[in-house]
Amino acid sequence: MSIFLKYILSIIIFFPLLSAFILVFVNKKAEGLLRNLATILSFAEFVISLFLFIYFKSNTYEFQFIERFSWIREFGASYFLGIDGVSLFMILLTTLMTFVSLLSSYKYIKDHVKEFVILMLVLETFMLGTFASLDVLLFYLFWEFMLIPMYFIIGMWGSGRRIYSAVKFILYTLAGSLIMLFGLITIFILHYEQTGDFTFNLLKLYNTNIPLTLQIVLFIAIFLGFAVKVPVFPFHTWLPDAHTEAPTAGSVILAGVLLKFGVYGFFRFAIPLMPEAALILTPIILVLAVISIIYGALVSIVQKDLKRLVAFSSVSHMGFIMLGLFAMTAVSVDGSVLQMINHGISTGALFLFVGMLYERRHTRLIADFGGLAKKAPILAALFMIAVLSSVGLPGLNGFVGEFLILVGSFKQYTIFTIFATSGIIFAAVYLLWMFQRVMFQDITNQKNEDFKDMTFREIMTVLPLILLMFFIGLYPDVFLSRINPTVVHFVNIIEHNKYAYNLIKAKMGLFNA
Amino acid sequence: MNSKDLIVWLIPFFPLLGAILWGVFGKYLKNYSGYLGSLFIVISFILSTVIFFMVAYGHGFTSTLYPWIDASYFKVNVSTTIDRLSVVMLVMVTGISALVHIYSIGYMKDDKGFARYFSYLNLFVFSMIMLIMANNFLMLYVFWEAVGLCSYVLIGFWYEKKSAVEAGKKAFIVNRIGDFGFALGVMLIFITIGTLNYSTVFSDIHTLPPYLITTIALLLLAGAVGKSAQFPLYVWLPDAMEGPTPVSALIHAATMVTAGVYLIARCHVIFSYSPDASDVVLIIGGTTAFIAAFIAMTQFDIKRIIAYSTISQIGYMFMAVGIGSYAAGMFHLLSHAIFKGLLFLTAGSVMHGMSGELDLRKMGGLYSKMKKTAITFIVGGLALSGIPPFSGFFSKDAILASLFNKGDYFFWVIGELVAFMTAFYIFRLIFNVFFGESHVDKNLHVHESPNIMTIPLIILACFAAVFGFIGMPPFNHSIFYNFINKDFANSFNFAPAINNYPWYLLSAVSVIAGLTGIYTAYVFYIKKSFDLEKLKSKFKPIYDLSYNKLYVDEIYDFVIVSPVKNFSIFLWRVVDTIFIDGAVNGIAQWISVTSSKVRKVQNGMLMSYLFTLTLGVIALLAYYFVK
Amino acid sequence: MDALFYIFSIIAIFSALMVILVKNPLTSALYVVLCFFALAGFYILLNMQFLAAMQILVYAGAIIVLIVLVIMLLNLAKAKDTIKDFHQLSVGIISVLLLFVEIILYLNTAGETKPTGIYTNAVINKIGNTQIIGQFLFTKYVFPFEVASILLLVAVIGAYIFAKK
Amino acid sequence: MNVNVNVNDYLAVASIIFCIGALGVLIRKNLITIFLSLELMFNAANLGFVAVSEYLNLISGDIFVIFIMVVAAAEAAILLGIAIAFYREKGAISMDKANELKF
Secondary structure: OOOHHHHHHHHHHHHHHHHHHHHHHOOOOOOHHHHHHHHHHHHHHHHHHHHHHHHOOOOOOOOOEEEEEEHHHHHHHEEEEEOOOHHHHHHHHHHHHHHHHHHHHHHHHHOHHHHHHHHHHHHHHHHHHHEEEEHHHHHHHHHHHHHHHHHHHHHHHHHOHHHHHHHHHHHHHHHHHHHHHHHHHHHHHHHHHHHOOOOEHHHHHOOOOOOOOHHHHHHHHHHHHHHHHHOOOOOOOOOHHHHHHOOOHHHHHHHHHHHHHHHHHHHHHHHHHOOHHHHHHHHHHHHHHHHHHHHHHHHHHOOOOHHHHHHHHHHHHHHHHOOOOOOHHHHHHHHHHHHHHHHHHHHHHHHOOOOOOOOHOOOOOHHOOOHHHOOHHHHHHHHHHHHHHHHHHOHHHHHHHHHHHHHHHOOHHHHHHHHHHHHHHHHHHHHHHHHHHHHHHOOOOHHHHOOOOOOOOHHHHHHHHHHHHHHHHHEEEEHHHHHHHHHHHHHHHHHHHHHHHHHHHHOOOOOOO | HHHHHHHHHHHHHHHHHHHHHHHHHHOOHHHHHHHHHHHHHHHHHHHHHHHHHHOOOOOEEEEEEEEEEEOOOOOEEEEEEEEEHHHHHHHHHHHHHHHHHHHHHHOOOOOOOOOHHHHHHHHHHHHHHHHHHHEOOOOEEEEHHHHHHHHHHHOOOOOHHHHHHHHHHHHHHHHEEEEEEHHHHHHHHHHHHHHOHHHHHHHHHHHHOHHHHHHHHHHOOOOHHHHOOOOOOOOOOHHHHHHHHHHHHOOOOHOOHHHHHHHHHHHHHHHOOHHHHHHHHHHHHHHHHHHHHHHHHHOEEEHHHHHHHHHHHHHHHHHHHOOHHHHHHEEEEEEHHHHHHHHHHHHHHHHOOOOOOOOOHOOHHHHOHHHHHHHHHHHHHHHHHHOOOOOHHHHHHHHHHHHOOOOOOOHHHHHHHHHOOOHHHHHHHHHHHOOOOOOOOOOOOOOOOOEEEHHHHHHHHHHHHHHHHHHHOOOHOHHHHHHOOOOOOOOOOOOOOOOOOOOOHHHHHHHHHHHHHHHHHHHHHHOOOOOOHHHHHHHHHHHHHHHOHHHHHHHHHHHHHHHHHHHHHHHHHHHHHHHHHHHHHHHHHHHHHHHHHHHOOOOOHHHHHHHHHHHHHHHHHHHHHHH | HHHHHHHHHHHHHHHHHHHOOOOOOOHHHHHHHHHHHHHHHHHHHHHOOOOOOOOEEEEEHHHHHHHHHHHHHOOOOOOOOOOOOOHHHHHHHHHHHHHHHHHHHHHHHOOOOOOOOOOHHHHHHHHHHHHHHHHHHHHHOOHHHHHHHHHHHHHHHHHHHOOOO | OOOOOOOOHHHHHHHHHHHHHHHHHHOOOOHHHHHHHHHHHHHHHHHHHHHHHHHOOHHHHHHHHHHHHEEEEHHHHHHHHHHHHHHHHHHOOOHOOOOOOOO
């Protein structure tokens, strides 16, 4: 057991890769076996990752389950893993969402099943690796690797303009991340020049002293990399395309996990590495975040395509998360991290439901539906819960996160918060209106007459998410108590730097007007 | 957990249990859901009564279940506050809910969604109980939204009907607009006071500068205005009548819509520190009372008339709490809950007998066919019109008297005017439905409702008749005032009464106003001394204004809804597709065009490659020399 | 000795020029052989008799013979190649002149380097140049030597695959 | 041994031959002639290696020449293949015909 716990992170990261390797030897024609095996293995992976949760010490901000081996000595890169309260839940979210999306793909993915399940599992490894790395080079490597399976998932099993979307997705993110790489390497070199220590160790890089002007340039560079991923207005246009054309599983992973990397990157890299620049640029980023909230919501209202609507709602929700993170109070960052989990669950669930509708009717246009509640009461009820969770109804998960974000940001950024709060109204408008047009009223389209309700497998797919919505909404303490120490430490770093920042500000006469 | 706590937590537990049972296992428990659901509420009612007497002969207390959110300096528990204000509300809510549940067994008997209906209704009762019992603003907000949700699903209960679904959505969204202010208010309280617990907030609020107190009060008021359907956010309530009638009785008359008044009464400390905000409450209340009564006079849909009446009556309550007569406001809230619940239920009974007909032009002379319903309806109508000895008289009089005694003559006049209009429209309804010649479709078999529906009506009618006596004038010596005002001891900052006219003079004016209204209706609709059509054409602009509900929906649509929608389309089609995607695709286009030009260098000719190679070598060497 | 250097130089440069100027590839090949002989002469002057022998045996004897074989095989002796393309000619001459100027400039700017090694002519003569090359080839440079042999193998296979139908 | 001719003279001759080779590569179109010109360039480099190696009293340069010869031999073998294949394809070995070397 102790050895298991010592290397648990590596086990968790590479177990999916091993699973994929096992699946390589399964006959291509045995699609049922492939699907079942992949689902079972991903469930096993989720169970293993629960050990992290069980053995996680919730009273410290220090990194836990640390593993460290020398890797490329010439670059000072090491295989360095470790998690804190934030990455813990990101890892759990990843393993859960992968399991759920594999379970959801039984009907949706009809051809190239073997390739699909293998790519999904490989993708899982890369995502987990990104969340667990504490070495900048290792992080970057996993970060870029992630794009490859996702590219194929969108490109091969997508619908409509899937190639366009896949290429747009990969070029957007690649452009962002290459600029980011430039920033990270500059910090690496600066650190070497200052200390003579040739290392990519993130914890050591935190101590780099970066001159303020350079910090701002680097922050903007790294901001671009992460902002594309989040995505923040105006870097969001890849998202609706990618979401719309991706298969259900792809959308679920994209919304559930991939978008979190942007925020996670800010949390783990951009802000702690360059706190002063972050503080200086905060107003601009908050403006972008608030624009994202309102913009995403307004554009959602007029969407005709279900998936596109949910995708734009993601833009809006991710704006909330950015607002919470950059308000940089303990409460708002707590809320932000919790909202990352919430968004993964709620939007993931919404995509699952949209996928179910698509599987039955092979259309995603809202106008093609209507009156489904009569034919599929279970689907309607569960879909409703997911919608309400996304709307931020109290008692469900979305509310806790959003409220913490808003209450945490309110004092310092009152105007921004007021605008952001209005986003909640719009969320009600677009989601309820969509739900009404899809589920309620009379059946206008004859094709909906023999609409089938959810199968047992489909219920099992969404049930964990639905239960989590209630659980987080009613008893968020399980999550908050583990997130909080990390967040408090994070905020303390910022506060510490705020002092320095204020000194600089006074010296330079910044923003005196 | 001692017995007190246990009882307190059992009150919401039963409705919640019911909601989950019917919600999840509705298919199998369909036949039991009505009776068992009602039983659960009755148990809650009994427990509430127990708590009521515990508090009446003892003290209020708080009880904590578990810590809910604990994020660094933001801590909120799931806990309740039990005091005189909340127990009164508890007894009222559970009592009326129990009656509405029993009534619904009959009313919804043949509906497909029987179990679903009781699940929603139980969920609503749970949320409402929690709203009342909450001991911090966050829980208040949470269940404030939760009752809104229940209202949404119950309005849209018959989801095949487009109008029902639209109405539900409208209710939810309009409420959200109010809640937007409410949420900001809650946040402002947190960041200024540092906690959301009632007791701390109320004891520390005076340390804030006045403008902050006013801001907080106004933001909370926004939530109250939305939920209680006050001007300018009242538009959702008339549409909400698309839901089943017992729902209208319970949610949209007796309990949820009065939550705004409860909120202001609960936060009376905040409002009493902010005279400006209180004045706003008063003005909103007066405006709403008048506008709603004005619209109600010309409507033909019986449920909508009663709905506008509800809006108007809540306007009264707002006026009361606006001048600091919280006890009077609460008293009217309770008596209104009884007689308005009664009116809706009887209207439902009429609908039931008339196979869902709502237009009063197609009724008439029903008295002989449904006596129980008619009599109970008239009792409710008399109570609404403020005719002694029915409850509405006492409670409305308490408000009007305090308006007059505080010197707010303008609003007193409005109040009396509204009293006249109220009596007019409700008796216009009664005369048209129950008396006069019948316009009922000949094929329609009109019948009295079953006992399971009429018994709750009779119980409510009895209460509507006698409830008022606990608020015998003079109001500030009455039983109710003495009971509840202990909780309002903190409210001050309001000028003491400047008039001290004998109560019977003021009461006489109100009664005269009410009787005049009834008589006018009698003259118009029974005696028909005037040609109504002529009257209509004479006052056509005013009549049209009233008949078309002041065009408020159209104005909102023109000023808010369409611009937002068009702006959204602009954002999507222009900003997103043309600007941002245009820029992105433009860059891609530029690269592809440029490279297709540049690639001409790569012409496939080996010889030219060799030249390039040589030139490269030359350039490299040249670089060496330059360097 | 100096006289020999100049004679070899004249032969080498002349034959090199002829290589690129004559029309018949076969004649070109023969001039190349001539040029290689001159270079072998240089090597002897530079005290590397072994390399001189290799130059004649491997280059002139094997590689050029191979080329001649190709010319014969494809019957290319008649495929006269003229230099008529003025543009190509002018650009070629200009760029090569530039290249030449740069090489000369480079050689002139490169700083003076003092002899550093221990293998003076005396030492080489004492051990014998074949022997010394063999020693180096099989000790210090044994790995590149093996790689070179693999390269040859690859080239043989490659040539076979190319020439195959 | 001789005082007048030094390493610079050898390098000058090497450069001249190298440039003549380069010129041949650039102005001729016949694959065979180009190859021969390339061989000239190789040998110019070889001469440079040997001369400098002698001047510096080293052996490495001489060893390098042997490896260059190996490469040249390999190249000749490949050329044989390419020339035959090219001729078979195009019916000539003029490099004007090599105009499809693009994507």
